[in-house]
Amino acid sequence: MLLATPALAQPNAAALYQQHCASCHGAQRTGLMGPALLPESLERTRPAEVLRVITEGRQATQMMGFAEQLSPPEIKALADWVRTPVVPAPRWGEADIRASRIATPLPADEPVKPKWDADPMNLFLVVEGGDHHVSLLDGDRFEVITRFASRYALHGGPKFTPDGRYVFFGSRDGWITKYDLWRLAVVAEVRAGLNMRNVAVSGDGRWVMAANYLPHSLALFDADLNLVTTYDAATQDGKSSSRVSAVYDATPRNSFVVALKDLPEIWEISYDQKTPATPKSQWGVRRTLLEEPLDDFFFDQSYRHALGATRPKAGGSASAQVVSLDMRRKVADLPIAGMPHLGSGITFAWNGTTVLASPNLGGGAVDVIDMQSWKTVRTIPTPGAGFFMRSHENTPYAWTDSMMSKDGKDRLTIIDKRTLTPVAEVREPGKTLAHIEFTRDGRYALASLWEMDGAVIVYDARSFKEVKRLPMAKPVGKYNVWNKITRSEGTSH
Numbered sequence: 001m002l003l004a005t006p007a008l009a010q011p012n013a014a015a016l017y018q019q020h021c022a023s024c025h026g027a028q029r030t031g032l033m034g035p036a037l038l039p040e041s042l043e044r045t046r047p048a049e050v051l052r053v054i055t056e057g058r059q060a061t062q063m064m065g066f067a068e069q070l071s072p073p074e075i076k077a078l079a080d081w082v083r084t085p086v087v088p089a090p091r092w093g094e095a096d097i098r099a100s101r102i103a104t105p106l107p108a109d110e111p112v113k114p115k116w117d118a119d120p121m122n123l124f125l126v127v128e129g130g131d132h133h134v135s136l137l138d139g140d141r142f143e144v145i146t147r148f149a150s151r152y153a154l155h156g157g158p159k160f161t162p163d164g165r166y167v168f169f170g171s172r173d174g175w176i177t178k179y180d181l182w183r184l185a186v187v188a189e190v191r192a193g194l195n196m197r198n199v200a201v202s203g204d205g206r207w208v209m210a211a212n213y214l215p216h217s218l219a220l221f222d223a224d225l226n227l228v229t230t231y232d233a234a235t236q237d238g239k240s241s242s243r244v245s246a247v248y249d250a251t252p253r254n255s256f257v258v259a260l261k262d263l264p265e266i267w268e269i270s271y272d273q274k275t276p277a278t279p280k281s282q283w284g285v286r287r288t289l290l291e292e293p294l295d296d297f298f299f300d301q302s303y304r305h306a307l308g309a310t311r312p313k314a315g316g317s318a319s320a321q322v323v324s325l326d327m328r329r330k331v332a333d334l335p336i337a338g339m340p341h342l343g344s345g346i347t348f349a350w351n352g353t354t355v356l357a358s359p360n361l362g363g364g365a366v367d368v369i370d371m372q373s374w375k376t377v378r379t380i381p382t383p384g385a386g387f388f389m390r391s392h393e394n395t396p397y398a399w400t401d402s403m404m405s406k407d408g409k410d411r412l413t414i415i416d417k418r419t420l421t422p423v424a425e426v427r428e429p430g431k432t433l434a435h436i437e438f439t440r441d442g443r444y445a446l447a448s449l450w451e452m453d454g455a456v457i458v459y460d461a462r463s464f465k466e467v468k469r470l471p472m473a474k475p476v477g478k479y480n481v482w483n484k485i486t487r488s489e490g491t492s493h
Ligand code: HEC
Pocket: 017, 020, 021, 022, 023, 024, 025, 033, 034, 035, 037, 041, 042, 045, 050, 053, 054, 058, 061, 062, 063, 064, 066, 078, 079, 132
């Protein structure tokens, strides 16, 4: 007689989840007080880290360890299970979006002026991923004006309104937060999706567009985060759909430009007020059909072209292309080997032409490309694969990191834009040093010591000497109001 003994039975992960986890992470794993636990959400979290978090918990958060309550096989089963899709797929429609909105209107008696004394155009926002906070920095004195809790895992850079007063943050779990930098208060929040890539704000400050992985959609809001409409990220015939890789504002075109992860199409959605008539025609989708989907992209200074990279297919190699947004077709292949990180590209004048420089995720190099001929003019070696690159109109140097490489992650390479050669390095041995942003005037470069007990390090952009160090919890990015709202050529979107 064969009897299944309890010791041999597979742990029932779904039941364990409902019993121990659902109260915080949601019955459908879409998040409540705790973050969403979906395959899309955990894409960047290593399996070992998921196991560790469930076993030991996360210090100083509500996530406690389950080592005492659950056996190692049960924890393993849960860790594997949260990486499988929820069936049936969780839905997040227009009614859900509308119902999620939280608005905290301005008290009528509050004076409409900044609560601080600093240059409002030289503020920095520092996103601290370590404990999900944001610090607001005075960019002249290098002092923290305030520090506030953000939604879990902000994704994509924060986006400012054109007057620099408000900023919109997007979170991994789909929350958009509108924050008033003058009054230091949250104005409104809405959940645009269940897993979101980024948000864009229109050049006139009136519209906010969100790019979702889950559901496969874009969501359009007014500046107070009231939903205007959603778009299914699908082919014209509606037969196949796609995750949305990214949405960026193209102010000179009065439009949002959208890349789809799984479909070979790039979309342009106009918010031009001169395009009148029905909401449909104003907000219609103009599709450009491509041969391959774009992962991330970048505009040239004229905004006539989108420069995009395609992820390698199994066994193949990555490629990059130039798409004319006016002609609505690919006009050139970009000669970049490896995996260019075009989302972090910069442009500058060189030798009578304009060049594009972008770090390469595939290897230790910065590729410099002539934007008239679309030919490579130089491949500048760096200590390892990099992620971010930045410069500023007022400095002859561009700074890049090598944060994707084990040996090179602890240094920044400083490249002379005139000679296209590396001229100096700054280093924090054994740590990760990444993501550079300049002050409004280009005098100082701020870099992230990308560690839990990290810092923002301020360097003199001429002497490359450290000027100041501000402690921060894993400062994953920093954004200068002026450089962003003026679309500085030394910075990405
Ligand atoms: C009391 C509320 C609560 C309960 C119960 C809870 N969690 Fe969490 N969990 C959280 C919070 C809050 C976080 C975010 C912690 C942080 O800030 O890093 C989190 C984070 C996590 C993470 C890391 C997610 C990421 O993106 O890195 C995983 C994995 C996780 N929890 C799994 C579980 C599992 C599995 C259970 C049930 C066995 C569970 N949690 C029970 C609140 C909870």
